[in-house]
Amino acid sequence: MDMFSAFSSHSVRARTPSEIAVKRLDGIGHVLSDLALADVQTEDDLTRALMTLDTADKCIRAIRAEFRTEPASDRLVRKAESLMALIERARDELTACRAAVS
DSSP: OGGGGGGOOOOOOOOSHHHHHHHHHHHHHHHHHTOOGGGOOSHHHHHHHHHHHHHHHHHHHHHHHHTSSSOOOHHHHHHHHHHHHHHHHHHHHHHHHHHHHO
């Protein structure tokens, strides 16, 4: 799934709590970048893809909650919101594919 490829960078060494959170979000983006909607052909494929998206969404929310007391960088907030929007878009596409798979 190419829409997540912008979040797959691991070159930044984290120094602050906010940078640690951003690095974790990068890791989630990296995992999601391997998710290919075009490969979803069966109901099992669809279920796995939706579970992956749901798990990623929960992880992003947990990261945001963990760093809620820290002064969040704009980068952290933008990255989390961007990933969550992409997850929602991918989820919508997969839901639309459900009719074709069934």
